[in-house]
Amino acid sequence: MAIRPLNPNTFANSPLDRAGHVRHDEAALAALRSNDNARVAVLRDGRPLVAPRAPTDAAQIAWLKAGQTEKLAHSVEIFLGLDGDVPLFAREATHLMDPREGGPLAGLGEFHELRSLLPFLPAGDAAILAQARALLDWHARHGFCAKCGNASVVSQAGYRRDCPACKAEHFPRTDPVVIMVGTCGDEALLGRGAQWPQHRFSALAGFLEPGETIEEAVARELEEEAGVRAVSVRYLFSQPWPFPSNLMIACLAEVADKTLKVDSDELAEARWFKKSELPQVLNGTHPDKFLGPPPFAVAHQLIKAWCET
Amino acid sequence: MAIRPLNPNTFANSPLDRAGHVRHDEAALAALRSNDNARVAVLRDGRPLVAPRAPTDAAQIAWLKAGQTEKLAHSVEIFLGLDGDVPLFAREATHLMDPREGGPLAGLGEFHELRSLLPFLPAGDAAILAQARALLDWHARHGFCAKCGNASVVSQAGYRRDCPACKAEHFPRTDPVVIMVGTCGDEALLGRGAQWPQHRFSALAGFLEPGETIEEAVARELEEEAGVRAVSVRYLFSQPWPFPSNLMIACLAEVADKTLKVDSDELAEARWFKKSELPQVLNGTHPDKFLGPPPFAVAHQLIKAWCET
Secondary structure (H helix, E strand, O other), rough: OOOOOOOOOOOOOOOOOHHHHHOHHHHHHHHHOOOOOOOOEEEOOOOEEEEOOOOOOOOOOOOHHHHHHHHHHHOOOEEEEEEEEEEEEEEOOOOOOOOHHHOOOOOEEEEEOHHHHHHHOOHHHHHHHHHHHHHHHHHHHOEEEEOOOOOOOEEEHEEEOOOOOOOOOEEOOEEEEEEEEEEEOEEEEEEEEEOOOEEEEEOOOEOOOOOOOHHHHHHHHHHHHOOOOEEEEEEEEEEEOOOOOOEEEEEEEEEOOOOOOOOOOOOEEEEEEOOOOOOHHHHOOOOOOOEEEOOOHHHHHHHHHHHOO | OEEEEEOOOOOOOOOEEOOOOHHHHHHHHHHOOOOOEEEEEEEEEEEEEEEOOOOOOOOOOOOOOHHHHHHHOOOOEEEEEEEEEEEEEEEEEEOOOOHHHHHOOOOOOOEEEEEEEEOOHHHHHHEEEEEHHHHHHHHHOOEEEEOOOOOOEHHHHHHHEOOOOOOOOEEOOEEEEEEEEEEEHHHEEEEEEOOOOEEHHHHOEEOOOOOOOOOHHHHHHHHHHHHEEEEEEEEEEEEEOOOOOOOEEEEEEEEEEOOOOOOOOOOEEEEEOOOOHHHHHOOOOOOOOOOOOOOOOOHHHHHEEEEEO
């Protein structure tokens, strides 16, 4: 049954039951792993193995069977959850040959950058890969205990790392990011990043800091980057963003005074857009060539949702 | 100017301008540090120095002047921000004597557990201490680079740790937690934790996982802990929770079927409460002795807000 309000964002709406109770039950986990239906998604430095890729652009996760993953026995393994009665896992394949050059994955698929695949993946596959990529990336960058410096080991089916030396337990991190469209009547504030092309604009955004509420972080970012003061903040929806592991928290923020004071370290430019012109910015038909964020970005859905209010 | 909707939660509504641009400007930071108005809050293993404590229960941060913090020169320092034109810092004082036993802090205040102080602190002090405690705790538990295992060093006025060996940059972590009241008509679902006293109930909660939206995490927790299925989720407000560094994301979740299937590993009990009886649960006057969460917990404010809808 779908949760309302329906989430329009890429990476949302995972089809999986994460079945978290299995993570600390080694016997249940082993049974799922050796289940004939079990399948394994493989990622290499964050890039998923997908098939078929050529000659058509359509892509889907290349789910491997147990016999196809023997060379991965010592790589990090994540239990993703259950898709109906199909147990799904993910594995890191950094040490394997590129399948285009041979090796155990030859003929099974191709590794591609996840972002570039998004227009071609089923929604469910994108959500599953968000989970897999965020977790595998966390392991890749957290091989050592931050508390004592010793090497840590994977536990809990990939959802924890334990330090054998100081016994510290480390959990995957997810960094909350606030992303907001400032509004004033029928105008919306968008910014152009310091290194972006001349006509590209999007919502402002930044990491939430320790000790802040979501709304305080939104107000701070608007003030820091554009010099405007939020008088009300409204949460709209969220998006998992696995580059590497953010939670995008999308808000609308009403601003009382439109006067801008742009921080040139953060933004090349900030600008108020009329509600009536934003659909053209989003679909790339604006007469002044303004371009918005792509549909897989939460900023696109946030601007679109505001236009429809 | 206050942000609407007003946030009723302890630790929200910080009075400070974080002045983040100063963090990467060593000269500006040094000028603020040596400013006559500058003040320093001191924490020892997460417990803030407050004054006066006895004979009255009222407490406030014991703000130290530069001359009083000489013994802290080598401890971790956080730039908290500006309170008007007053630059505020926080320092870790683990290595100093307890002021009750003498030493450089004698007569300046007492260290107390932050949670126990909450009923007695001004709201602004609580918000400042949430920021200080979360950041100092992060440093205390992240002295080593998780990527290579070498010792890392404080940078960016306390908002980053850098690894001199592998050059990795590490940022403070804030863990998003979803906390929710399941509702069905005029009834609300609360749970009793496995180790809690017999009549104590509160909202269900859990960490958001990589690859989840806020709403998916809410639905998962309700299903895992109480066996109920959310059909709609509505975000209400958030709270910084510095034990050690969570972002509490409070939601209401409408449930279609009230039938409970409680996970006994997580909960001793779950129970539906009538909207009409919850005010008594919150203020401790319920005839069946049910007790709710304390006012400083976001769960209290969440239940209260639902009762007022």
